[in-house]
Amino acid sequence: MVLASEEDIKDFAEDVREEFGDRVEKILLYGSYARDEHVPGSDVDIAVLVSEKRDNDREKLFDIAEDYRWDKDIFFSPRVFELDKFKQKAEASPGFYSTVSKEGVEV
Numbered sequence: 001m002v003l004a005s006e007e008d009i010k011d012f013a014e015d016v017r018e019e020f021g022d023r024v025e026k027i028l029l030y031g032s033y034a035r036d037e038h039v040p041g042s043d044v045d046i047a048v049l050v051s052e053k054r055d056n057d058r059e060k061l062f063d064i065a066e067d068y069r070w071d072k073d074i075f076f077s078p079r080v081f082e083l084d085k086f087k088q089k090a091e092a093s094p095g096f097y098s099t100v101s102k103e104g105v106e107v
Contacts, residue, residue: 004044004074013107023050025083028104046078053082
């Protein structure tokens, strides 16, 4: 796998926005890429926060990620969350949600 460029990450976010439309509230980059600690082989962690989560959102997101994996050899690890539920969990206790909320960089 190759390192993802800033342009690759922005392109991925744009593809997500095109697929999900106006339901996208925020797209956050988190993990090693957000902390600028990525190395060759690091995955690109992305949180997609939507106003309304639908049953097939996860599948759609993985399809987009799979295109990048095959076309550019970049491994995106996207997750989709409903914004209100994400905020509640981030505020409720330390852990994954609060970490993503604090360290996440909006794309």
